[in-house]
Amino acid sequence: MSSSLHDRAVDELGRRIVAGELAPGSTVLATDLAAELEVSRSVIREAVRVLQSLGLLRSVRRLGIRVQPEDNWNVLDPQIIAWRLSGSGRGAQLRSLTELRRSVEPAAAELAARHAPDPEAERLLRIAASMRSIGRAGDLESFQELDIEFHSLVLAASGNEMFAAMSDMIGAVLRGRTRLGLMPKHPHEDALQLHIDVADAIQGRDPARARDAMERIMTRTLAEVEHIWAEEPRTVRSPTRADLG
Known part of the structure; x- marks a missing residue:
């Protein structure tokens, strides 16, 4: 076949x-x-x-x-995410994923500052430094892949396997943002510095600072894209018996 x-x-x-x-x-x-x-x-x-x-x-x-x-539907599957982002419901999909990231990633950064092995913490710093130089150069494709690697590594370094399992979802939404033209050609200097701040706080074993810096990244992300879903209604799904076990 x-x-x-x-x-x-x-x-x-x-x-x-x-x-x-x-x-x-x-x-x-x-x-x-x-x-x-x-x-x-x-x-x-x-x-x-x-x-x-x-x-x-x-x-x-x-x-x-x-x-x-x-x-x-398995709504966290990267393939379904990609299909939804390419269709008319992209706004609602982007909203759901951005709100999920905003809830999870600051907590993951805090945990990573407590539990990340030294090699992973050092790797985060190297990635953040590369993101700054490549972002300034305007190489959007390379920046995107580094951004995915950075956020995936923070999730994995948290030591929480549920957070780590979200890395493919993060990749799907970041690639989707690029396809939709929602990523600036030159990332803002504040955003580049915040990634370095997250990595530095994780390596320095400062959970509160790591959480705060990641929260600020997510707040910036939300502000950049929330206009996409401004007119999208929310759907409230009632739990079924299967959901409740």
Whole structure:
């Protein structure tokens, strides 16, 4: 099976579901999807397995493939995040992710100042210094990758495996911001200095200063992008019995 055909089928179907083109509750047939996407049924079967694992589809015996409602989606999966950021609901998605980061990353920085091994703390300082020089040079692509590495390392250095598991999500949202043109070509000097402040506080074992500096980074981030979702309504999802265990 061609991996490119498989990836294309997953991407096309995922984007359609997230965009609402395949409505929740609707049922489709593998044969129809194969004909429409001009791929084999085996490619569709493998694509459906991937989308089932993300909570977007469910196979229903003798009926076909049913599109699942948003409540079933694995909304922290980087692939779903990328699809949502590329669609009409990008504002609400960016809001949710930014608010999540603002809640978690200051706490992660505080924990990292307590628990980060010395090599990781020193690496953070090197990354922050590189971010400043590359940011000033206007190399946005390289800066983005360093920014992802920095924030992922802070999460990992916290010693909290739940925080560490969010690193792929952080990468997805930062790359999404770049694609949407929401990253300045030359990051503000204050932002560059704050990353150094976080790293310095973690290496200096100063939890309060690490938390404060990361909180200030997140506050700046929120201010830079909150206009994107200014008109987006919020959806309040009631917990189901499955959620409550």
